[in-house]
Amino acid sequence: MTPELELVIAAFVGSAALTSLFVILALIGSLNPYHRPAIPMLGALAVILASTYLFAQMAGIATDSDALRLTLSEGVLALLELLPLAFLVFTFLFLQASFRKRPVDPLLALLESESGSE
Amino acid sequence: MSLWAAQVWLGLAVAVIGISMHRTGPAFRRHPFGAPVALLGVALMLFRVEEPPQPELGVVAAAIVAAMWLLPALVGSGLVLIGAPLYWRARPAPLLVGWALVAVAWYQYYSTMSVVPADALRWVSTLLGVLLALAVFALCVRTAERMTPQEPETEGLTEKERKYVESVLRRHLEVTDDP
Numbered sequence: 072m073t074p075e076l077e078l079v080i081a082a083f084v085g086s087a088a089l090t091s092l093f094v095i096l097a098l099i100g101s102l103n104p105y106h107r108p109a110i111p112m113l114g115a116l117a118v119i120l121a122s123t124y125l126f127a128q129m130a131g132i133a134t135d136s137d138a139l140r141l142t143l144s145e146g147v148l149a150l151l152e153l154l155p156l157a158f159l160v161f162t163f164l165f166l167q168a169s170f171r172k173r174p175v176d177p178l179l180a181l182l183e184s185e186s187g188s189e
Numbered sequence: 190m191s192l193w194a195a196q197v198w199l200g201l202a203v204a205v206i207g208i209s210m211h212r213t214g215p216a217f218r219r220h221p222f223g224a225p226v227a228l229l230g231v232a233l234m235l236f237r238v239e240e241p242p243q244p245e246l247g248v249v250a251a252a253i254v255a256a257m258w259l260l261p262a263l264v265g266s267g268l269v270l271i272g273a274p275l276y277w278r279a280r281p282a283p284l285l286v287g288w289a290l291v292a293v294a295w296y297q298y299y300s301t302m303s304v305v306p307a308d309a310l311r312w313v314s315t316l317l318g319v320l321l322a323l324a325v326f327a328l329c330v331r332t333a334e335r336m337t338p339q340e341p342e343t344e345g346l347t348e349k350e351r352k353y354v355e356s357v358l359r360r361h362l363e364v365t366d367d368p
């Protein structure tokens with residue numbers, strides 16, 4: 072396997088593992104009595120474990136905590152590389168938002184019409 | 190795993206949990222502990238007695254380099270959103286300062302980072318990885334929701350409840366042009 076291909080695969084499994092870790096942490100951070108987080112947590116955990124296994128196989132190392140650390144680190148580096156792309160999209164959205172007119176609130180208009188008809 | 194490596198991951202975890210806590214609740218009253226917990230996480234990642242081992246050292250170094258353009262980008266984005274005519278009239282001062290910071294962020298990015306065409310393949314690969322994780326999450330949420338027994342249909346609002354909801358909407362929507 073060429074080093075370039077290894078970098079691409081590392082970015083794929085790393086970002087999948089890190090996103091799943093963020094999903095688990097977000098579920099913990101927003102826990103409330105109406106949540107049913109068990110199945111989504113198990114799914115995210117499965118993605119992390121599968122990504123770590125794939126990374127370990129590719130790097131020729133044991134599937135242990137070191138492989139997990141390396142996978143998540145690759146994910147952080149890959150997502151940091153992707154952030155400028157996201158910022159580019161947001162910059163265009165900010166341009167649109169800066170030049171738009173303030174919309175009329177339809178909910179307030181509805182309330183006004185209802186209270187006027189009573 | 191060394192103590193300092195664990196501190197980096199613990200800091201990242203606490204920061205993400207703090208951001209998630211901050212996003213809960215209505216927009217006009219965020220979770221009071223969200224922002225402090227997120228800041229505690231960032232502090233845990235950055236302040237340490239010893240240097241963490243690799244690969245955490247590389248992660249922290251890359252995050253610090255990215256912070257050079259990410260910080261003005263985040264502050265600038267916030268100011269642009271405050272100044273733009275989204276929920277109230279346009280406010281030129283924060284809008285202009287925000288755009289200046291967005292410009293600084295892009296300048297910082299191009300002066301500190303080097304982008305080569307080969308990065309595009311890694312970007313696509315990263316995007317696919319993120320999409321895969323989110324797709325699995327969405328499928329799991331759908332499965333969990335399908336397994337949840339349906340509750341009986343709720344009755345309509347009484348006149349008293351309708352008036353209360355109307356008063357809440359008025360208080361939070363019928364604002365002057367201040368945030």
